[in-house]
Amino acid sequence: MTTGAHLLDPILARGAAGHPGADDVALRRWTRGGRRGTRVREEVGYAELARRITATAAALAADGLAPGDRTLFSVRPRPQGVVLALGTVRAGATVVFVDPGSTPELFASRVAAARPSLAMTESLLYAVSRGPLRRLARSRGLLLPDYATLPVRHVHAGLRLPGVPWRSRAAGGLARGGGDTRALPPLEPDREALVVFTSGTTAQPRAVVHSAGSLLAGCDLLRQVFDLVPGDVVHTDQMLLGMPALLAGATWSVPADPPGRDVVTFGRSLAGVAGTYLVPADVTALLDAVEDGRVPARGPRVALVGGAPVTRALLDRATRVLPGTRWVGVYGMTEILPVAVVEADDKLAFDGDGDLVGHLLPGVVGRLVPVDDEADGVGELLLGGPSLMAGYLHDLGTDASAAGRADGAAVRATEHRTGDLARFTPDGRVVLVGRTRDMIIRGTTNIYPGLFEPRVAALEGVGEAVLVGVPQDDGDEVVVLVVTSSGIAPPGLTSSARPPTDVPTQVVLDADHPLVETVRAALPGVVDHDALPDVVLHASHVPVAGRSRKPDRAALTRATAPWTGAAGRG
Template sequence: MLDRLAHALRTDHPDRPAVLHHTRTGATRTAIRRGELADLADGYAAALHARGLSPGATVGVAVRPGPRALAVMLAAHRLGLRIAVLDPTAGPDVLAARLGLARPDLVLADAAAQALAGWAGPLARRADLALPRLAALGPVATLGRRLPGCAPRLRPATAPVPAGRDERDGDAVIVFTSGTTARPRAVVHTREGLAAGLRTVADLVAPQPGTSVLGGTFFVLVPALAAGATVALPARRPEALARQLARLAPAHTYLTPPQLRTALSAGARFSGRVWTGSAPADAALLHRVKQAGAEQAWSVYALTELFPAAAVEESDKSAHDGDGDLVGHPLPGIRARLADDRELLLTGPGARHRYLGEEPDPWIRTGDRAALTPDGRIVLAGRLKDMVLRRAENIYPGLYEPALHVPGVELALLVGVPDGHGDERLVALVQPGPGADPRQLRAALSIPLDRMGSARPDAVLFGTVPLAGRSRKPDRSAASAHCARELAR
């Protein structure tokens, strides 16, 4: 589909808007036209080739979703390069560990990402991560506007570019998930697997030429643009998003459940079909979306390892009267089975090939306990993972808990506490050592907490961490219940 998109941008209405940005008032403006996006992708391909990047090389990308990020993906695909998706909000220690695992030949970052990660010293607030440390892991270049303190720009070039190797099983993208700071874990998708996932989205959503789609993810942009639709990037502020929806009246809208809730609170009205995922979406939320004007409201079950896996419309979800969360039938080509402990296992053409540094395994362990109905639908019954899901972001406690063990801390856990709306609050439960002064501990913890970026907990509680089993390991379930009681006081 990336090949199809690259061709369609230049041959199918190249003067038509490809991506729309929003203004503060909720109005939209053209960010880039279809032909311009094709030219930008060609320019980046030439620039990357001029830097000596050859098929199989790895490019780290820390760029906000939008035209430049998509152009880089198209350029990398053309050259046979592998993209490593980097999240600068993960905190400097986690980011450095992930860079150490991926070992990119080049890191591309926009000015905002560099400032957030501390790469642009004058723009960083208190981050302890400087360009020389990252430079040891590979060169850095700025994508888009360069601000003082940023790395040199990657300027689009015009030189001829040879076609990359057409290897279906070649690596296309690396996306980091769990693991500790010392041992990060990353999902690897091949070119063939990525193409299969994009085809599944295209078949499910079926965008039409000349229509508008609201959404900002790669899996929204590519199928919509390949079909000839125009994509509008969602406004961040709920009030602006509500005005944007009213003026655009998109045929398809993709927003996370937290975005839907804040948009509804701002009085948003919907149109066409609305899709949501990345976090639990109950039937009540989907019903509210339809009451606000949507023709259909769909919940999509997806993982970093397999996007998408299943989908269900509000009417079917509301009709489910059994236990658990109905997420629908596996999408075409997806197979599901249960392990002995009832963990849901999935596989399919779009499944990840492997975890970086590990052997391939066709079956994905989702970490979700589940049941399969007689007609093959998937019903989730809670997570087996330690992962905490907050505001559509997966947070893995093992990444951050070691940093909480400062002098005076005997034990510390990060747990999720349900907030009653299908989301979770992230809470640090810290057990002080004998004789430790809580005030001094809070001061000592401020440094690692500041370095946690978007994974910073919503609350820090002092108390005894519950233990369980013969080995007396920390009991996360009991710790979560304890924190919920404390927060309710």
């Protein structure tokens, strides 16, 4: 791939008139139905994809979307969603992914930080964020923001439903044209293209900003890992994992449902495809389905596994159950993805201490910064390279002009402090040995306890609140919330809920304590939907360690581990 190119360069070039691959299938969307449980709902060739992207960009520009503007984006990665996202980038604007399942407080702070001029939203989200359907969503743990009241212009994907603002533009209409394509800005690789919120406080949301060039560099590395060529098929519901297929001239196959929702149907679609991407928890569910006979023992050519630590036990089982698949562990993060990969055989043969994640990929550079009290040769891993983010939104400034509204040039970061403790083997491979900060990884979500613990601790009747992650065999983590009682019991709780005068050295945990149900009922209002704990426990006290007397998270992790089975789940 040409250095300094824009994410859209290879996609639009392949869709140009006269290109030999212009009629090849770029996107294939599946839906429920048919003898195998799914059928093809829609196919889009490269020429048609390029036309829709350009037409959408021109229509958005005609409606007032200017280079440097930001758009809130809550649309699934189906063909219409892909066209909307890439059309926004073609217009010189920025796609801002905002999780609709976050609390209204977090959603509002993230909107304020991004300062969007446009919201692109699925019609269903408008419908369920208002009226009777809002109450239904709330009863199922989704406290959705009222999208229709956002003081921005609107574009809706899908059929117009009740709740969609009457002046909202239909995504399908944009793709049919209506603007002057000659007025579109040139494709500038350094222009801001994507914002993804990962963590932070309500005062200063932490959001990663990528340029069109850094996105291309990262997606092209994934293309190389997959070893994709024209004619291959990648089956995934992940936007940034489907893009490598488009860069290669292959087909991005979009499943009817993600593996976390229906692993059986997803697994039945993998036979014969070139590649897919799974988080460790999805791998476990897929292997269970294969061993149970619900899914044929025919996997993809390549399966990338990431988003959480990829354990030896998981890869050992995967290579036994689906030996015809090349299993590859991926190490990376939102700030720079991917960083390193490790083949299953290499990881299984590694007999050293720590978690082998492999060689740094081409163009990625890393160094270690010593950390106090750590062994020689171990330090915090710092990373850089062409796929590195431009920076964090709060560093670049909430005004888009600080990130290049005028000339498209974002102020690039030069390194990223990963927070991971690592060492290098003599042959240059990276081995992770721990973390410098508290973070829980569940599925594809990074959960920062410090963001949510104060909110839980502020609930009536709660003294202290600590979130810990209990590692599982597949590398995923079960999220456990431990609470203690305050000195004043809330209504309905007896005085026995208060902490004992003499605090024992052994932590006593209780899943049936009255405070547990009270806290669990209040959690959707104070914790991000994706960060809701799997298990809630009451503790006699929170153990502390060190001179600072901070919560001993390691001790709590050990103490709560027996509760992370089915009996302990909330």
